[in-house]
Amino acid sequence: MTAKIPFITLDGQRDTTLNKTRDFTWNDIVSFFKDHLPSDVKEVEGFMPVVPVADDKIIDQPRPSGGTSQRVDANIAAISMLVLDLDEEGAYDIAKEKFAAYDHLVYSTFSHNENAPYKLRMMLRLDQPIPIKEWEECFHALVSDLPSDIQCGNPSRFYYYPTVNTASTIPPVFIENKGIALTKDDILGMHNEQGMNAEWVKEQEKRKKMAGGIRDYRGEYHSVAQRPKGYSYEDYIERHAKPLEDLRRYPSARHKFAAAVTMSEIARFKEHADPKTLIEFVMRACEDVGQPPLYSSGDTLAELIDTYGNKGLIFSAYLKSGMEKCPNHINRQYLQQCANAGTAASKSKNWSFEPDKNYLPQEMTYDYAGIRSRNLPAMKSLMENGNIIDFCTNVLANEVSINPEGAKLSFVGQFIFKTAASYYEKQHGLADATKTRALNAIADKSDTIANEVLAKVGNAVKDHQQFKGFVDMALGFGMKTSMNNEFVFEGFRKQNNRSYANRRDDNTPSPS
Numbered sequence: 001m002t003a004k005i006p007f008i009t010l011d012g013q014r015d016t017t018l019n020k021t022r023d024f025t026w027n028d029i030v031s032f033f034k035d036h037l038p039s040d041v042k043e044v045e046g047f048m049p050v051v052p053v054a055d056d057k058i059i060d061q062p063r064p065s066g067g068t069s070q071r072v073d074a075n076i077a078a079i080s081m082l083v084l085d086l087d088e089e090g091a092y093d094i095a096k097e098k099f100a101a102y103d104h105l106v107y108s109t110f111s112h113n114e115n116a117p118y119k120l121r122m123m124l125r126l127d128q129p130i131p132i133k134e135w136e137e138c139f140h141a142l143v144s145d146l147p148s149d150i151q152c153g154n155p156s157r158f159y160y161y162p163t164v165n166t167a168s169t170i171p172p173v174f175i176e177n178k179g180i181a182l183t184k185d186d187i188l189g190m191h192n193e194q195g196m197n198a199e200w201v202k203e204q205e206k207r208k209k210m211a212g213g214i215r216d217y218r219g220e221y222h223s224v225a226q227r228p229k230g231y232s233y234e235d236y237i238e239r240h241a242k243p244l245e246d247l248r249r250y251p252s253a254r255h256k257f258a259a260a261v262t263m264s265e266i267a268r269f270k271e272h273a274d275p276k277t278l279i280e281f282v283m284r285a286c287e288d289v290g291q292p293p294l295y296s297s298g299d300t301l302a303e304l305i306d307t308y309g310n311k312g313l314i315f316s317a318y319l320k321s322g323m324e325k326c327p328n329h330i331n332r333q334y335l336q337q338c339a340n341a342g343t344a345a346s347k348s349k350n351w352s353f354e355p356d357k358n359y360l361p362q363e364m365t366y367d368y369a370g371i372r373s374r375n376l377p378a379m380k381s382l383m384e385n386g387n388i389i390d391f392c393t394n395v396l397a398n399e400v401s402i403n404p405e406g407a408k409l410s411f412v413g414q415f416i417f418k419t420a421a422s423y424y425e426k427q428h429g430l431a432d433a434t435k436t437r438a439l440n441a442i443a444d445k446s447d448t449i450a451n452e453v454l455a456k457v458g459n460a461v462k463d464h465q466q467f468k469g470f471v472d473m474a475l476g477f478g479m480k481t482s483m484n485n486e487f488v489f490e491g492f493r494k495q496n497n498r499s500y501a502n503r504r505d506d507n508t509p510s511p512s
Contacts, residue, residue: 005029005125006080008048013158014299016069018052026125029081030105033123036164036172042110046160049081051129076155078129082142082182083159086120087111094146095122098190102182107162108173117170121159127181138187145190228269231355236281240264244285251289254300258282259313262304266317271327274355275314276338279304283342284351295343305335329359366411367489368418371395374402375415382423388442392416392449396471397456404460411489413474417442417482436483443479446472 004023010016024032037044048071052058058075060068086092092106103125112119130138132155139153164172229235237244243260247253261282266273282304283294294301305312314335318326338356345351365371372379378394381387395416399407417439424430424438442449450471454464461467481487 006051006129008050008052010046010048010071010158012043012045016067016071018048018058018070018075021052026103029123030176033105033107033162034174034176036107036162036174038166039110039163040166042160042163044160044163046158048156048158049079049083049123050076050155051078051080053077071156071158073132073155076132078131079126079135079138079155080129081126082122082124083157084122084124084143084146085109086118086122089116089118091146092118092120092122096177098146099124099182100177100179102177102179102186104177104179106173106175106177108164110160110163110165112170112172113165113168114170120173125181127183130184130187134184138184141188141190228265228272231274231277232353233281233284233351236261236265236277236285236353239268240281247285248289251286251291254286254291254294254298255303257285258300258304261285262313262317263320266314267321270318270321272360274360275330275335276341276356277353278314279335279338279342280345280351280353283346287346293343293346295339295346301339301342305339306332327359366408368415368487371399371412371415371489372419374398379419382419383427386427388420388423388438389445389449389452391420392442392475393452393456396449396453396474400453400457400460404457409470409474410477413476413478414481414487414489415478416475417478418487421482421485439479439482443475446475449475 002025004025006021006023008018009020009022053075054077058070059072060070061072061074062068084095086095086106099122104122106120106122109119109121135155136153143153162172162174228239240261243257243264246260247257250256262278265278279301283301286294286300291297303312304314312332312335315326315330318330375395375398378391378398381394382391396409396412399409399412420439420442421435424435430438447468450468453471454461454467458464
């Protein structure tokens with residue numbers, strides 16, 4: 001362990017130069033990180049575990065808040081040590097087992113306290129630096145089954161040296177584990193195709209259910225992406241009363257306020273969150289507690305969109321929200337446009353709080369008109385060839401493909417039978433008794449229809465047998481409501497203002 005390991009030291013989060021490189025042996029690093037510095041503020045010196053590019057290749061990138069920064073990914077040639085933030089309860093136990101054979105150290109961070117005695121950071125020794133072009137693949141393999149902060153994947157990420165909050169009532173933590181150096185092949189061999197550790201997944205499933213998750217027809221729980229009541233200043237105040245109360249008590253804690261609001265808003269509303277009005281709310285709220293405008297002071301506005309060349313708070317919140325991927329429009333250019341709009345509003349004091357409707361998803365409606373608009377090709381095909389089973393299959397497959405996590409098949413079943421009844425009446429002039437027999441034939445073939453739907457979109461359905469049951473109930477429900485021409489689509493209310501869901505009996509599936 002006599003090989004020198006290069007890393008960059010910085011005077012603090014605001015230091016954006018890469019001109020202070022140190023070369024320590026692993027033993028030197030262990031000794032250096034062993035002692036925690038007592039501090040009453042988080043902002044202290046820190047480091048970047050990287051090898052910078054050659055001096056003549058370093059660029060000075062303009063920053064949104066003015067000035068330039070060298071702390072950008074383009075200036076990083078290789079990763080010299082692995083650093084993982086283990087901020088979740090139980091994360092260290094998983095990492096400890098995973099890296100038991102390798103040299104690593106663990107130290108508690110400034111956030112480690114009696115209420116969160118698990119805020120830890122792990123550093124692992126590499127046999128040689130990992131070239132930047134290979135880093136993304138390595139990082140994903142490294143954390144595939146580890147609940148680590150995904151922001152640690154940013155090559156130009158800044159980390160604080162070990163500090164202990166003077167207000168903390170528990171001692172700091174330092175652990176050294178002796179083993180061997182971690183190789184690139186070791187890292188790639190850690191990739192877990194099944195994803196997160198089983199126990200961790202179990203805990204996440206529990207959290208999803210507690211947070212209002214629902215089980216879809218595939219048998220999977222998923223967190224419901226709610227739509228906000230509105231995007232006005234008053235709506236934001238109502239949703240974020242607690243962070244706003246903290247801001248009023250500590251007006252200078254603008255970064256903490258921005259981070260709390262951003263994470264809460266995006267975790268709750270996901271693709272329905274609107275960065276434009278979110279930034280506007282943070283800016284106005286800070287001014288309303290007597291702080292100077294964000295566009296002219298501090299780094300909070302820059303940190304929302306681009307943290308010193310890294311992904312900012314908004315992008316990070318999307319990554320942590322549980323969405324399969326970040327929306328395509330959430331990039332630095334778009335977020336800078338949102339920040340510019342907020343700055344203009346702040347200067348004019350003309351706060352609009354108009355969401356950017358270009359990127360907000362349209363609501364998936366399950367009234368008759370909504371389902372019909374999505375299935376016009378299937379209706380046209382029915383008129384042309386008269387194949388009612390193909391029509392049923394195409395409508396169901398289309399609805400599942402559009403909304404795989406939440407297709408409301410009971411409403412879709414009603415649409416199928418309403419359309420089929422109209423088709424038999426208008427195209428074939430069937431009398432009621434004959435029409436009823438024809439409609440019954442559709443319900444009787446639910447298993448055949450379900451199998452044909454699965455042949456089209458089976459990959460979207462986890463439990464095929466359970467799905468067949470849903471199709472059978474949906475078609476049965478459609479048949480039942482068609483008997484008396486009493487279709488009950490989403491949003492329907494009878495004159496007594498009672499929804500069908502409130503008067504259904506045990507034999508009728510819920511229209512959801």
